[in-house]
Amino acid sequence: MKKNYWMIGIGMVWTVIFAAMNFYWAIGGLIGARSLGGSIYEMAMNPSRSFVVILWLTGAIKLLGFLLLSLLLIQWKKPILNNTLFYVTKFIGVLLFLYGFLNFTTITLSLFHILDFDLELYAVLWRLLFWEPFWMAGGVFYFFSVKS
Template sequence: MKKNYWMITFGMVWTVVFAAMSFYWAMGGLIGARSLGGSIYEMALNPPRSFVIILWLTGIIKLFGLLLLSLLLLQWRKPIISSVLFYVTKIVGIILFFYGFLNFTTITLSQFHILDFDLELYAVLWRLLFWEPFWMIGGIFYFFSVKNSVEIRLSA
């Protein structure tokens, strides 16, 4: 498996920033919360305990991406480990990209009144110009962190 160290580095920085946002909001920070819009913003203003717990857990889950990318930096003796890391990284990249892409698409459709979302224009602009592209960029970093396919040798 070939590794793209630039993409791994960008992915790690992206992941830390992404997790830090969740931790910041979990601690009561409000910068950027309005840009999410809808019920998320409303909950951020007066967060119930369950919302704060979800934010902390979300930040921790996001840090698993940092662990995944860090594992790519190691040389593994067993090819199966490299193979699993290759496919997991590719799948995570695809999921991140398409999550952002699908949100971008649905928010855009809501602006043409095809779908109905409860988002003010401020949040719509932030979601279309920052948040959803941010997800997609993260997906690109993960997906291109590893190149080529891996060979699985089952012999000892």
């Protein structure tokens, strides 16, 4: 397994930023919350205890990606570890990209009134110009962190 250290590094920074957003919102920060729109924004304005717990857990789960990328920096002697890390990293990259791409597609369809989402135009534009491409970029960073 060959490693692309630039992609690993960028992926690690991306992951920390991504998790930090959740932690920021969990402590009551509201910057960027409106850009998510819909019920998420409404919950952020008056967060329940369970919503805050979900934000903390989501941030912690996102940091598992940092651990995964960190494991790529170790020179493992056992091929099974290298192979496992290779396939897990590729799989996570594909999932991140697809999640962003599918959201991008459905939100674009809502922009043209083909699907009906409860999102104001402000949130739609933020989702299309920032959030969904941000997910897809993370997928690219993870996917291209390793190569055979």
